[in-house]
Amino acid sequence: MNQVWYVAYGSNLALERFSCYLYGGRPRGGARVYPGCRDVTPPAQLAAVTAPGGLVFAGASKVWGGGSAFYNAAAPTQLAGRAYLLTLDQLADVAAQEMWREPGGAYALELATLLPQVAEIHSAGPGRYETVVRLGELDGLPMFTVTHGTVAELEPVAPTASYLQWIATGLVEAHRWSRQQVVDYLQAAPGVQLGWTPGALRSVLDGDAGGGG
CATH class of the missing domain: 3.10.490 (Hypothetical upf0131 protein ytfp)
Incomplete structure (x- = not known):
């Protein structure tokens, strides 16, 4: 192999x-x-x-x-x-x-x-x-x-905007997901909700790295 x-x-x-x-x-x-x-x-x-x-x-x-x-x-x-x-x-x-x-x-x-x-x-x-x-x-x-x-x-910790943007890019590339599918998937991951609301996450995925939560 x-x-x-x-x-x-x-x-x-x-x-x-x-x-x-x-x-x-x-x-x-x-x-x-x-x-x-x-x-x-x-x-x-x-x-x-x-x-x-x-x-x-x-x-x-x-x-x-x-x-x-x-x-x-x-x-x-x-x-x-x-x-x-x-x-x-x-x-x-x-x-x-x-x-x-x-x-x-x-x-x-x-x-x-x-x-x-x-x-x-x-x-x-x-x-x-x-x-x-x-x-x-x-x-x-x-x-x-x-x-x-x-x-x-491990204790969950919120990820940064740039990291989430790369993950979202890959999910769209590989799985052809919509923005909403990406948001739902990431929001369900422990750690994300500690730093990002769904609205802030959408802003990040749209390229606004300044969005917070």
């Missing part, structure tokens, strides 16, 4: 933003320059996917400020994701960058070796995105995402 699906559910839902993980660079509104993957081959395929569980915002994002997006497999909802067909090494490099580690470093090399053996969940450490979750298969190939190992214990 050399090809796997990486399932994004946060800002990486947007192809332009995810491209920074692949090719390097700084996303608009972000505070970090990414080194990119060792292999800069574009994804072989992209697909809109859903999975049991849900989205939650918690912790403190070093890139966007505010809460980071995490996948909670125990949530009684559905997660909207976007699957990118990558090589094992590319997925390992993406996961390494999520943890501010070097593409091709020890963490990435170990993860690339372990991924084919992950049947459900593998925690490589206590960090924010050091837990790999297998979300089943698509076209006969495994789907993986990354999250926090104890996400259900």
Whole structure:
């Protein structure tokens, strides 16, 4: 097995933003320059996917400020994701960058070796995105995402406007959702209601980063 699906559910839902993980660079509104993957081959395929569980915002994002997006497999909802067909090494490099580690470093090399053996969940450490979750298969190939190992214990934190804009962009790109569908989905995620009313969220999704809640 050399090809796997990486399932994004946060800002990486947007192809332009995810491209920074692949090719390097700084996303608009972000505070970090990414080194990119060792292999800069574009994804072989992209697909809109859903999975049991849900989205939650918690912790403190070093890139966007505010809460980071995490996948909670125990949530009684559905997660909207976007699957990118990558090589094992590319997925390992993406996961390494999520943890501010070097593409091709020890963490990435170990993860690339372990991924084919992950049947459900593998925690490589206590960090924010050091837990790999297998979300089943698509076209006969495994789907993986990354999250926090104890996400259900985290206190929800409101995300920032720029972060929400990228997530909304990706949801529209991948799932072809209307603005209202995006608002409803995000409002249901723990953390969002702590900082955003539905009206303020609509303003943000319309491009007004000054909207508050």
